[in-house]
Amino acid sequence: MLSIKNLHASVEDKDILKGINLEIKAGEVHAIMGPNGAGKSTLSSIIAGNENYEVSEGEILLDGEDISELAPEERAHKGVFLSFQYPVEIPGVSVTNFIKTAINEKRKANGEEEMPANEMLKKIREKSELLEMDRKFLSRSLNEGFSGGEKKRNEIFQMAMLEPKIAILDETDSGLDIDALRIVANGVNKLKNENNAVLVITHYQRLLDYIIPDFVHVLMDGKIVKSGGKELALELEEKGYDWIKSELN
Amino acid sequence: MELKEKLISSFMAFEEQIDVNSGLHDVRTAAIKNFETKGFPTKKEEAWKYTSLNAVLKHDFTVFPKHESAIEFKDVKKYFLHEIDTYKVIFIDGKYSSFLSQTTHDGLDVCLMSAALNKPKYKMVIDTYFNQIANKDETLTSLNTAFAAEGAYINIPKSKVVEKPIEIIYFSTGQENALMVQPRNLIVVGENAHVQIIERHQSLNENPVLTNTVTEVFALKRAIVDYYKIQNDLGSANLIDNTYIAQKQESRVSVHTFSFGGNVTRNNLNFYHQGERIDSTLKGITIIGDKQLVDHYTLVHHAQPNCESHQNYKCIVNDNATGVFNGKIYVEKEAQKTDAFQQNNNILLSDKAVINAKPQLEIFADDVKCSHGCTIGQLDESAMFYMQQRGIPKKEAKALLMYAFSNEVIESIKIPELKQRITKIIAQKLGVNLGFDL
Numbered sequence: 302m303l304s305i306k307n308l309h310a311s312v313e314d315k316d317i318l319k320g321i322n323l324e325i326k327a328g329e330v331h332a333i334m335g336p337n338g339a340g341k342s343t344l345s346s347i348i349a350g351n352e353n354y355e356v357s358e359g360e361i362l363l364d365g366e367d368i369s370e371l372a373p374e375e376r377a378h379k380g381v382f383l384s385f386q387y388p389v390e391i392p393g394v395s396v397t398n399f400i401k402t403a404i405n406e407k408r409k410a411n412g413e414e415e416m417p418a419n420e421m422l423k424k425i426r427e428k429s430e431l432l433e434m435d436r437k438f439l440s441r442s443l444n445e446g447f448s449g450g451e452k453k454r455n456e457i458f459q460m461a462m463l464e465p466k467i468a469i470l471d472e473t474d475s476g477l478d479i480d481a482l483r484i485v486a487n488g489v490n491k492l493k494n495e496n497n498a499v500l501v502i503t504h505y506q507r508l509l510d511y512i513i514p515d516f517v518h519v520l521m522d523g524k525i526v527k528s529g530g531k532e533l534a535l536e537l538e539e540k541g542y543d544w545i546k547s548e549l550n
Numbered sequence: 551m552e553l554k555e556k557l558i559s560s561f562m563a564f565e566e567q568i569d570v571n572s573g574l575h576d577v578r579t580a581a582i583k584n585f586e587t588k589g590f591p592t593k594k595e596e597a598w599k600y601t602s603l604n605a606v607l608k609h610d611f612t613v614f615p616k617h618e619s620a621i622e623f624k625d626v627k628k629y630f631l632h633e634i635d636t637y638k639v640i641f642i643d644g645k646y647s648s649f650l651s652q653t654t655h656d657g658l659d660v661c662l663m664s665a666a667l668n669k670p671k672y673k674m675v676i677d678t679y680f681n682q683i684a685n686k687d688e689t690l691t692s693l694n695t696a697f698a699a700e701g702a703y704i705n706i707p708k709s710k711v712v713e714k715p716i717e718i719i720y721f722s723t724g725q726e727n728a729l730m731v732q733p734r735n736l737i738v739v740g741e742n743a744h745v746q747i748i749e750r751h752q753s754l755n756e757n758p759v760l761t762n763t764v765t766e767v768f769a770l771k772r773a774i775v776d777y778y779k780i781q782n783d784l785g786s787a788n789l790i791d792n793t794y795i796a797q798k799q800e801s802r803v804s805v806h807t808f809s810f811g812g813n814v815t816r817n818n819l820n821f822y823h824q825g826e827r828i829d830s831t832l833k834g835i836t837i838i839g840d841k842q843l844v845d846h847y848t849l850v851h852h853a854q855p856n857c858e859s860h861q862n863y864k865c866i867v868n869d870n871a872t873g874v875f876n877g878k879i880y881v882e883k884e885a886q887k888t889d890a891f892q893q894n895n896n897i898l899l900s901d902k903a904v905i906n907a908k909p910q911l912e913i914f915a916d917d918v919k920c921s922h923g924c925t926i927g928q929l930d931e932s933a934m935f936y937m938q939q940r941g942i943p944k945k946e947a948k949a950l951l952m953y954a955f956s957n958e959v960i961e962s963i964k965i966p967e968l969k970q971r972i973t974k975i976i977a978q979k980l981g982v983n984l985g986f987d988l
Contacts, residue, residue, distance in 0.1 A: 372938065
C-alpha cells in the first residue's frame with residue numbers, strides 16, 4: 302500500500318532523512334519509534350506532503366503511484382491521513398462544518414457528488430459516538446480551547462470520517478491521560494481493517510499497548526536502524542535508545 | 551478648475567439656494583473659511599502621512615448633480631438587509647429617495663436632515679446637537695459642515711428600544727461622470743434608549759465618486775448604540791468617513807467597520823467621553839487587494855474616571871494594497887481607573903502589500919490600565935498544511951484561515967442577519983464556496 306524507497310530529505314540544507322525504506326501492506330500496523338530529533342515527525346510530514354521539506358532523492362508510492370510530487374490536499378484525496386501532534390485552532394469554524402468541507406472536497410476531487418446531508422449527519426453521529434465525543438463538542442470551533450485530549454480525539458474523529466487508506470498517527474499519545482489514550486486507541490482499532498493501514502509514530506511504547514503493531518522500526522539520525530516485531534517496542538522501553546546506539550557501534 | 555476652488559466658488563450659490571437667513575449661516579461661513587485656509591489634507595500632515603488624496607482629487611467632480619435619478623428596488627435589493635424589516639433612509643446621488651425609504655415619526659424620528667434643518671419643530675435639537683461634537687478645526691469636516699444639507703436625522707426619545715435596525719444607504723448612480731457627495735448625519739439617542747444602525751455607501755457603476763461624510767452621534771445616559779459600517783463599494787469609489795461620538799454616563803457605543811471595497815477609504819472615528827462608566831467599542835475588519843487603501847484613524851478621548859474602551863482591528867492586505875491603522879488613546883488627568891485596550895492584527899498576503907500601524911497612547915492619569923498590541927504577519931503555514939492535509943485546497947484553506955483571523959470581530963455583530971451577510975461578503979471577497987455559510 303505505502304512504499305517508501307530510499308527517501309532523502311532536508312530542510313534549509315540540513316539533511317534530516319538519509320535513505321528511508323519502508324514497506325507497509327494493507328491490513329498492517331507499523332510503528333516508528335526513535336529518540337527526539339531522529340526525524341520521526343519529518344517523515345510523517347513528508348509523507349503527507351509538507352512543502353517545507355525538500356525531498357532530494359527517493360520516492361513515496363501509494364498503491365504503486367508516486368505521490369511525492371503531489372500537493373498535500375491531493376495526497377489527502379488519495380487516502381493519506383496525518384493525525385497532527387499539534388492540531389491547529391480555527392476560530393469560527395465548527396468541528397462539523399470543517400469535517401463536512403473536508404469530506405466534500407475529497408469527494409469533489411474524486412468526481413463524486415457531495416455527501417447528502419442526512420448521510421453526513423448519520424456518519425457524524427456514529428463516528429462521534431465511537432470516539433465518545435459529546436454532541437456539544439461538534440458545534441464548537443475547531444480545536445479552539447480544546448484540551449490536549451480533546452484535540453487528539455478530534456483528530457481520530459476526522460480520521461474516522463475521512464476513512465483514509467493510510468493513517469499516520471504522529472505522537473498521538475502525547476498529552477493524553479490514560480482514559481483519553483484508551484478511547485483514541487479503541488477508535489483506531491475499530492477503524493482498522495483489511496484494506497487500510499496505520500503508521501504509528503511515537504517516542505514511547507505506551508500507545509503500543511493499545512494499538513498493537515505488526516512491525517516496529519527504530520529511526521535514528523535519519524535512518525531506520527532496526528526493525529522487528531512488537532517485542533522490539535518493549536525492549537526499547539526497557540533498555541532505552543542508547544542500547545541500540547551501542548549495538549550499532 | 552481645481553476641486554478646492556470649485557467648492558469654494560460654489561459655496562455662495564449653495565447658500566442662496568437653501569436659506570441665507572438660516573441660523574446655520576454663520577456656522578457654514580466659519581466652516582468654509584476653515585476649509586479655504588487649510589484645503590485638502592496632504593501627506594505632509596502627520597494625520598495623513600500614509601494616505602494621499604492627490605489622485606482622487608484630480609477627477610472633475612460634479613458638486614451638485616444636475617439630474618434626479620431613480621432606481622428600482624429590485625436592482626438594489628441586495629444592498630439592503632432585506633431578510634428583516636428595517637427603517638430605511640435612502641439617498642440617490644445625495645438626494646433623498648422617498649420611494650426606497652421607510653422613515654417614521656411614530657415614537658421616534660427617523661427622517662431627513664434637510665427636514666430637521668428647516669422645520670421649526672426640530673430647531674431645539676439642531677441647536678443643541680448639530681456640529682457640537684464634530685471637530686471644527688478639521689478641514690474635511692468643515693468642508694462637510696459648509697455644505698451640510700442632507701443626510702439622516704435620527705432622534706430616539708428616552709427609554710425607547712428601537713425594535714428594528716435603521717439602514718442608511720447612499721447610492722450613487724454614475725449619472726454624472728464624477729460625483730462628490732457630502733452626507734451629514736445626526737443621531738441623538740436618548741437616556742436608556744437602544745438603537746442599531748447600519749450605514750452603507752454604494753456606487754452602481756464605475757464612474758468615480760468621492761464621499762465626504764460627517765456623522766455625529768450623541769449617546770445620552772445609559773443609551774446603547776450599535777453602529778455598523780459596511781464599506782464594500784466598487785473600485786472607483788472613495789470615502790472619507792468622519793464620525794464623532796459623544797457619550798454620556800454609562801452609555802455603551804460600539805462601531806464595527808467592515809472595509810472590503812472602494813479605492814481610497816479613510817475612517818476618522820472619534821469617541822469623546824462625557825461621563826463616568828462609559829463603554830466604547832471600536833472594531834474593524836479590512837480585507838483588500840489590488841491598489842486599494844483603507845486607513846483607520848481612531849481616537850478615544852478618555853476624559854472621565856472609570857470608563858472602558860476596546861479596540862480590535864483586523865486587516866488582511868493582498869496585491870499592492872495598503873492598510874493603515876492609527877489608533878490614538880488619550881487619557882486625561884481626571885480619567886483615573888480608565889481601562890483602554892487596543893489590538894491591531896495584520897496579515898500581508900503579498901510582497902507588495904503594505905501595512906502602516908501606529909498606536910498612539912497619551913496618558914496623563916496615573917491609575918489606569920492601558921494596553922495595546924500590534925502584529926504583522928503572514929498566513930500561518932502550519933495551519934495551511936493542516937487544512938490541506940484534510941483535503942481542503944489551498945485557496946479554500948486560505949479563506950478559512952482569514953475567516954478565523956477575522957472571527958473575533960464577526961462574533962460581536964449583534965444582528966444575526968448582518969453577521970450572515972458579512973460572512974457572505976467575506977466568502978465572496980475570498981472567492982470561495984465552502985459548502986457552508988462561512
